[in-house]
């Protein structure tokens with residue numbers, strides 16, 4: 001496990017983007033795993049900059065997103081598909097047919113999840129997976145208690161997450177209570193992983209994930225089992241680490 005500590009979230013984005021860009025130069029087609037949330041935005045901005053400067057080509061890139069809300073249409077402005085189009089796909093030379101986000105409107109969710117796993121395996125697996133981390137240590141929508149071997153499946157959102165999300169939806173009945181998420185086992189199968197984090201609210205979960213015991217109560221601690229993980233985190237978020245990294 002590597003931990004890179006940087007000063008600003010812009011630097012966090014640039015460092016993570018360079019890790020991905022260097023690996024992308026070695027292989028085509030390339031399979032990229034993506035996350036939503038506020039943290040990866042500077043990383044996506046850095047990838048867009050490299051693409052616009054002609055230094056990074058997405059024309060043959062295939063992407064798989066970690067998660068999506070159940071019951072939210074891809075056209076809804078709170079869907080993760082919408083987020084990805086707005087923050088990344090609309091600004092780079094990617095073929096949108098090669099971008100995959102779990103379908104929260106799928107009729108048979110279990111079959112869709114099994115197909116999503118099969119599609120990832122079918123293209124040879126994810127080459128680089130981008131992750132953020134929740135302040136409770138979650139990765140994707142794998143909340144504390146998720147098993148380390150879990151695969152893509154439907155998950156129930158915790159009361160806390162539902163409450164946090166309610167501000168983004170007009171009516172209470174529209175707030176999603178379930179999501180589809182790649183599992184921790186799905187993430188551990190990716191060839192390389194970069195986890196980005198910034199902000200003081202991530203101090204505790206990062207200290208537990210990086211230096212604590214591997215436990216289902218801190219889903220990100222499972223990343224200690226993976227040989228190719230890099231954490232790119234800002235100084236304020238790294239304040240709880242005790243070891244020299």
Ligand code: F6R
Nearest residue numbers: 035036037038039132133134140
């Ligand atoms: C989103 C995802 C989540 C977020 C996490 C952190 O696809 O997988 O695990 O990465 O909730 O969110 P932010 O970056 O908004 O703090």
